[in-house]
Amino acid sequence: MTVPDLPPLRDVIARHGLSASKALGQNFLYDAQLLDRIAAIPGDLRGKAVLEIGPGPGGLTRALLKAGARVTAIEMDRRCLPALAELSDVYPGMLRVVEGDAVKIEHSDLVGGEPFAVVANLPYNVGTALFVRWLGGEAWPPQWTSLTLMFQQEVAQRIVAQPGGSTYGRLAVLAQWRSAASLAMKVHRSAFTPPPKVMSAIVHVVPAVMPEGVSARMLERLTEAAFGQRRKMLRQSLKGVPGALQALETLGIDETRRAETLGVADYIALARELG
Structure with missing residues (x-):
């Protein structure tokens, strides 16, 4: 697949007059090499369905499309839609953008019932709620094949924590009782624009066998x-x-x-x- 020659993300953001919204928990990533590394964490995405939450102006979206993924992106900030539409034009048939609140949308319906990977720089204000939702439910294995998610580093450490420490809690049990959770990458606050007050980290989760007889x-x-x-x-x-x-x-x-x-x-x- 030929990778299109795209303008720098900074230029796209400036041209559309975009700025990160604190109310929406937005922080933009510009570093293309870092974004490519994030997109590579789930493995080979060529031809595979990927769900992205909160793409913003499309930094991670670019990396996912470059990796050959078929991306469905949910974005509630309509200011970002024109920039995402430009990506759709460059990658015809590879990107579908849905305007709305990811917390209120049934994700499996969006991808037509096929397995999908979730890859997202999650908005801080909804990240934990979405994560718990993906981990829940009696049906297992889930429709998602993996979760590759950016969290505040403190939250990421709680997800992969072991018993006995102060970070070990409900998130760790829910993430580990029928899944394998690992800390895939730490991301320094300086990588974002604007820089958040906290460090970030990426957690990678894959489904495991569900124990029998457990609700x-x-x-x-x-x-x-x-x-x-x-x-x-x-x-x-x-x-x-x-x-x-x-x-x-x-x-x-x-x-x-x-x-x-x-x-x-x-x-x-x-x-x-x-x-």
């Missing part, structure tokens, strides 16, 4: 209760979950422990015991 909803309920009161002992934080204290006893888990001391396997066993 995703029950696991979500357990982790929400346990980590919602993480400073309290399990006998206190889980007392509102029917049967949870008896399940702790059955499994030999000391009810005086705290949520961050239980491993992912412990939460799986508890959810299975509760049905």
Whole structure:
């Protein structure tokens, strides 16, 4: 595939009079080499469907199209639509832009039921909500084949955290109980325009085998209760979950422990015991 000769992203942004919106959690990336590295994390994307959330003026979108992906991009900032339309013209049939709020849109319908990878520099204000949504549901494996997502570094570390530390919590359990999550790349704040106040990092998640006899909803309920009161002992934080204290006893888990001391396997066993 011949890669079109595109004008620098800075020029496109200037020509359209764009600026990053703080209200929408926007921070623009200009570095083409960095964007190419991000697009390469999921592996070979030639001919594959990719969902991108919040493309903005299209920096990462360019890299995905250059990699041969068929991109569906959801953008709620209509100021960016003309710049994205120019990309659609350069890559005919390869880019579809949907105007709207990604939190309110059913993503699987947009890609026509085929498997898709999610690659996105997520707006900070909706990133965690979207991530939890992609990880949820009883149907598994999911329609997405991988998630390659930019988060604030603090959030990324919570996703890949191991038991016992202060960063280990609900996000880690939800990401790891039936998926493999890894920290793929750190991105310095200076790479963005305007620079955010925090460092960023990219998390890569691929589905794994779902443990048998475990309800995703029950696991979500357990982790929400346990980590919602993480400073309290399990006998206190889980007392509102029917049967949870008896399940702790059955499994030999000391009810005086705290949520961050239980491993992912412990939460799986508890959810299975509760049905």
